[in-house]
Amino acid sequence: xxxxxxxxxxxxxxxxxxxxxxxxxxxxxxxxxxxxxxxxxxxxxxxxxxxxxxxxxxxxxxxxxxxxxxxxxxxxxxxxxxxxxxxxxxxxxxxxxxxxxxxxxxxxxxxxxxxxxxxxxxxxxxxxxxxxxxxxxxxxxxxxxxxxxxxxxxxxxxxxxxxxxxxxxxxxx
Numbered sequence: 001x002x003x004x005x006x007x008x009x010x011x012x013x014x015x016x017x018x019x020x021x022x023x024x025x026x027x028x029x030x031x032x033x034x035x036x037x038x039x040x041x042x043x044x045x046x047x048x049x050x051x052x053x054x055x056x057x058x059x060x061x062x063x064x065x066x067x068x069x070x071x072x073x074x075x076x077x078x079x080x081x082x083x084x085x086x087x088x089x090x091x092x093x094x095x096x097x098x099x100x101x102x103x104x105x106x107x108x109x110x111x112x113x114x115x116x117x118x119x120x121x122x123x124x125x126x127x128x129x130x131x132x133x134x135x136x137x138x139x140x141x142x143x144x145x146x147x148x149x150x151x152x153x154x155x156x157x158x159x160x161x162x163x164x165x166x167x168x169x170x171x172x173x
Contacts, residue, residue, distance in 0.1 A: 002093035
């Protein structure tokens with residue numbers, strides 16, 4: 001069982017059991033036993049957990065639902081208590097619990113996929129951060145800004161954005 005703390009200071013115990021997997025299926029319509037299966041949009045469920053924040057929050061809530069019910073904390077209130085740090089801690093706890101569950105269940109390939117997915121995401125974040133902080137990106141941004149608005153030009157001379165340009169229907173009235 002892993003723990004995480006929300007922004008209100010409440011400590012939550014997150015455990016993945018067969019009951020957790022059934023509750024997730026019943027309430028979210030998602031089978032955690034099929035983490036490596038494709039979703040209707042073509043992504044893996046494993047990937048959705050990393051990329052869909054609302055789904056992640058709902059998933060963590062359903063995993064913690066017995067505790068939330070006992071404390072009379074709704075799904076919305078639970079979500080309000082998950083700031084960036086606490087959501088990250090909850091996500092890590094969920095990943096570790098899922099990997100441990102599948103490992104103990106004899107599904108080494110699923111546990112390995114969870115570990116590999118986490119490593120891929122971490123590497124992607126690191127590379128993206130490095131790229132965004134690189135001098136080349138700054139140079140490209142400055143070059144593009146100079147094309148749109150050369151140094152010393154006023155905002156009045158900038159080309160209008162599509163949102164700022166009235167449509168013919170609006171100007172006719």
